[in-house]
Amino acid sequence: MSGTPGVTVLVGLAVPALTAAAGPASPADLVAARTQMAFSLGWHIVLACLGVGMPALLLFTEWRALRTGDDDHLRLVRRWAKAVGVLFAVGAVSGTILSFEMGLLWPGLMGVYGEVIGLPFALEGNAFFLEAIFIGVYLYGWGRLSPRLHLLSGVPVLVAGVASAFFVVTANAWMNQPVGFTLEGGRIRDVDPWRAMMNPATPPQTLHMIVAAFMVTGFAVASVYAVALLRGRRDRYHRLGFAIPFALGAVFAPIQIVAGDYAARFLAEYQPVKLAAMEGLFQTRSHAPLSLGGIESGGALHYAVEIPSGLSLLVGDSPGTVVRGLDVVPAADRPPVNPVHLAFDAMVGIGFFLLLLSVWFAVAWWRRRDLPRSPWFLRLAALSGVAAVVAVEAGWIVTEVGRQPWVVYGRLRTADAVNPVPGLWAGFAAVLLVYAVLTVATVYVLRRMARDSGAPETAGKGVHAPQEPEEPAQGATPVAGDRG
Incomplete structure (x- = not known):
């Protein structure tokens, strides 16, 4: 769901002359460009996460439907599809907007370095088109392909979605670790696009982001069904609708803790200034404390809870x-501490919250093959989707x-890369309007789909009949009685 970022390079290369012609951008326009990019990325990243994780849910649930002949699994996969x-x-619309923003807002970046980072964008474009083709096959193939072939048609969707995320994140990783070129006299020479794509930041960043995408999908979808369970809809359909995606999020929660530790160790070696801002560490020192919370003021972190060493x-x-602190670089080269530090704390705190909730779920399932009985579990699970999204947004704040x-x-x-043409606030206002329309339309359509129970399934048609099955009645067999 990343749109067509391959257009970015073409757009960026078309406008490099603007920087030299118009001079530096005003501080207000720089803020406008950064705010627009942050808003667009923050909006799109949620859909991108679902684009990576939802195909996995579809494939698993459809496989269960084929294996057991179970109608509840079929109802879920048809609805989710x-x-x-x-x-x-x-997501294609918001991804395309991002593509043009990269070139139009940041010609100083794309005009100079477009040939270095063009490869991952081109590969992402191919992955996107592959994903689009097979999503069409998958959606249209209900009742028209054999059950096994229909299931297999969803595999390229999953592979392409993960590949798309990988390629895009490699471009961002390059911005953190720029390699694969030499710069002589203001000109790029000796470009090695493969080395640029596989830069030192690629492994920790891509792992961290792809795992986060599966977590967001699992907890976001599960939270919808957690609300339904709290409202008394305890039938097997809704219990399965909660258990399957929540299990997906729960499986990736501990993996994300390990991935996060890997990313932090990477920063300590390759981007120590970013790590220092994340921890509010101003002085290089041994026995550096781990700071939880706190506000930076006057070049120091106040009110933090410190864990010695x-x-x-x-x-x-x-x-x-x-551990190197912010003192290793001049003040002009330091990131703002408060947004980075607080966003990092929010991301880590939510990560451990989701891990503990996952352990609660796993223990209950191991003991009774059922969901935890406490209503507090469902209340917290209902918040897990929003929490996972907040964690991803906070992670991108830390990164950017x-x-x-x-x-x-x-x-x-950044100030040297922005488009110097005045009036960028007007473009930001237009983008806000577009995203407002997209948000309202998307929520409206999804709510209508959720209320539409569909027509009852015709008997004898099998699990791939083209009709939409009927919503199950309340009080049906609980999820613990799942066949197979």
């Missing part, structure tokens, strides 16, 4: 590990704001 079709269409232990497995003032780390400042 319709939602995927809507979200894919909307915690940061040194995390990045170097020893209390004596020296933590790199400031650089758009290409150590090479190109």
Whole structure:
């Protein structure tokens, strides 16, 4: 659901002359460009996560329907498939907007470095088109392909979705670790696009983002059914609708903790200034504390809860590990501490909240093959979807704001990359209007789909009959009685 970012390079290369012709952008226009990009990315990233994770839910649930002949699994996969079709269409629109924004708002970046990072965008475009083709086959193939062939038609959707996310994140990783070129006299030479794509930041960033996408999908979908369960809809259909996606999120929650630790250790070596901002560490030192909460003021972190030597232990497995602070660079090269530090704390805190909720679910399922009985579990699960989305948004704040003032780390400042043409606030206002319409339309369509119970399934047609099955009645067999 990433749109067609391959257009970005073409747009960016078409407008590099604007920088030299118009001079530097005003501070207000720089803020407008950054705000527009942040808003667009923050809106699109939710759909991108669902684009990665929803095909996995579809494939697993359809496989269960084929294996057991179970109508409840079929009802879920048919309903989710319709939602995927809507979200894919909307995601294509928001992804295309992002593509043009990269070139139109940041010609100083794309005009100079477009040939270096063009490869992942081109590959992402191919992955997107493959995903679009097979989503069409999958949605249209209900009742027209054999059950096994229909299931297999969904595999390229999953593969292409993960590949699309991988390629796009490699481009962002390059902005954090720019390699694969030499810069001589202001000109790019000796371009190695494969080395640029597989830069040192690619493994930790792509792993962290793809795992987050599966978590967002699992907890977001499960939270919808958690609300239904709290409202008394305890039939097997709704219990399955909760258990399957929540299990997906629960499986990836501990993996994300490990991936996050891997990413933090990477930053300690390759982007120590970003890590220092994340932890509010101003002075290079050994026995560096791990700071929870707190507000930066006057060049110091106040009101934080400190775990002695915690940061040194995390990045170097020893209390004596020296951790570089913000003092290693001039003040003009430091990111703003408060948004980076607070966003990092929010991301980590939510990650551990989701991990504990997952452990609660796993223990109950292991003991009774059923959901936890406490209503507090469902109340917290109903919040898990929003929490997972907030964690992803906070993670991107850490990634992007933590790199400031650089758009290409150590090479190109954000202020030097922005489009110098005045009036960028007008463009931001237009984008806000477009996204408002998209949001209202998407919510309206999804709510209508949720209320539409569909026509009853015709007996004897099998699990791939083209009719939409009837919504199950309340009081049906609980999920613990699932066959197979």
